[in-house]
Amino acid sequence: MNDFLKVKHLNMKIGKRKILKDINFSCRKGHITGLIGPNGAGKTTIMKCILGLYPYHKASIILNGTDIKSSNILNVGIGALIENPSIYPFLTGTEHLVMYAKDKNCIEDIVQALKMQSFINKKSKDYSLGMKQKLGIAIALLDNPQLIILDEPMNGLDPSSTYLLRNLLLKLAKQGITILISSHILSELEKIIDDVVMINNGKVILNVSKNKLEQQSQSTLFLSTNHNDKALKVLLEQGFKAQESNGMIKAFNISSSNLNELLAVIINNDIRLLGLEHKENGLEDTLLKLIESENN
C-alpha cells in the first residue's frame, strides 16, 4: 500500500549461529517505525542488511518499489547512523558535512536545527560523546534523504538535545520522510513512533501500529476507598486481579472494556471511592512481557 520499505523473509547466519530468522516487516512512507528489542536481538543486523553492509540470501528488501539487492543504484537517498558515528578525528564537524554533502546549501540548516554552532568548527577528536552523536545524526540528515535509519541515536545526548532530536524527527516524518529508529530509551521512543517492530532472538515478535498497541494495552488502577478490605474481597470474588499495596488497592489488567465493570462492583457494594490513579502500561512493559512469554 503505502509501504516505503519492505523487508521480506530476511534470514542471516554468522558462522553456524542463526542471527535473523525470517524477518518480515514494512515501514510506511512518512512514518517513524521503532525497531526495539533486547541487546543482541538482531536490530543492528537488520539495519546493516538494509544498508547493504551485510550480505543476505533468499530475501528481498524493497525500497520504494525496487529490490535493492538486484539494483546497484539506490533509487532514493538514505541517511544512516549505525553503531558509532562515521567520524574522522582529523576533520572538524563542518569539514565532515562539506565532504559528505552533495548539496552544500542544506548544511547550515542542519547545524542550526541540531544546535551545533558552538562546536562545529572544532576538530572532532575533541568532541564529547554527545557532540559526536549529534554530528553523526547531522551526517545522516544531509542531502534530504527519503529514508533515515538511526541506530540508538539518543546515546549520549543530554535531555535538551534529545528533545531537539525528537521534534526534528517528527518534523521530518511530517514532510514525508520515512524513519526507522532503534533505541533502548523506550520512554523517549514511544513519544515519536507510529509503528513498532519488536525483535527477540532474531525473530519479529510484534509488528503493529502504536495506536493499536495502545488500544490493546492494559493498565493498572490504584484505588483508595473507605473499606479497602471489603473492596479487595469483592473485586477478587468478581474475578479481578488485585492486591493491597501501601494502603491502596492495585487492580491489574484494566482496559477500557472492564473499567466500568470494576467501578460498578465498588459502587454497588456501598464502598466509597476516595481516590483513583491510572497507570498506563508503556512500551517497556509490553516489551518485557512479550520477551518473558517468548522465553518461557
Added chain:
Amino acid sequence: MSSLINQEIYKLCHKKTVQFTPLVLFLAMLVVGIITKNGSDNRFYIEAGYAGFQWITIILIIECASMVAMEFQYGTIKHLIYESNNRMKIYLSKLLTMFLYDVLLHIFTLVFTIVIKYLTVGTNVSFSQNYLYHASLFQNLFTNTLVDFLGSLIIVSSVFMMASLMNSSAIAIAVGIGFIFIGEGLSSALISALIKKIPLIKWNPFNMLNIANQWSNPDYFSTTHLTQTQLINGNILYTLIFIVMSFLFFRKKRV
C-alpha cells in the same frame, strides 16, 4: 565514483601528515644535498633525487596503510558502503587517489632535486653533462623518477593488500616498512642460495623492489639476475596481482 574520489582527496588534504610532507621531504633532501655537496659522486645523488625516492616510499606506506585501515578503525567504512552501494568503487577511488598522490610526490621530488642542486652545488654540476646510458644528467634524473614511480606501484598495491587484511593502520605500516627494508635483503639471500636449484626464485616479489637501484646502478644485475625490462614487466605483473588480491580481501572484509 567522482564524488568518492573527491572525498578521498579531501580527507588526504586535511591530514596534518600530508600537509607537512612537502616541507619534510624538502628538508630531508636538503640535508643529503648539503652533506654530499663536496663529495665526488654529486651526479649520483642528483640522479637519485637526493634520497627523496626513499622518503617517498615511507610516506606512501604510511598513507596507503592509513587510507584503508582507518575506515575500519573509525567505522567510517559503513557510510562509504551505504552511500556508494559498491565496494569496488570505494576501493578503486582509494587506489586512484593514492596513485595521484604518488605522482604528486614524484613531481615534488623532481622539482626539489632541481632546486637543491642549485642551492648546494650551483652550476658546478650541469644537468646537461653526460651521465649513465649516454644520456644527460637531467634525462637520467627524469627517467629515474619514472622508474621509481613504476617501482612504487608495487608498494602501493602491496600495502593496500596488507591494510585490507588488518584493522589497524599501525600494524599495516609496520609490516609495509618491514616488507621494503627486509624484502630486498631477503630476496638477495634467497637468490644467492637457491638460484641454481630454483631459477624461478629470481621472480620473487621482493626482487622487484630493486628496479630503481638497478636503474641507477646497472651492476645490480648480479643481485637480481633480471634485466631492466624483466624487472619492469615483473613490477607491472605483481602490481596487478596485488591490486586484484587486495580488492578480494577488501570486498570480504567484515564491517
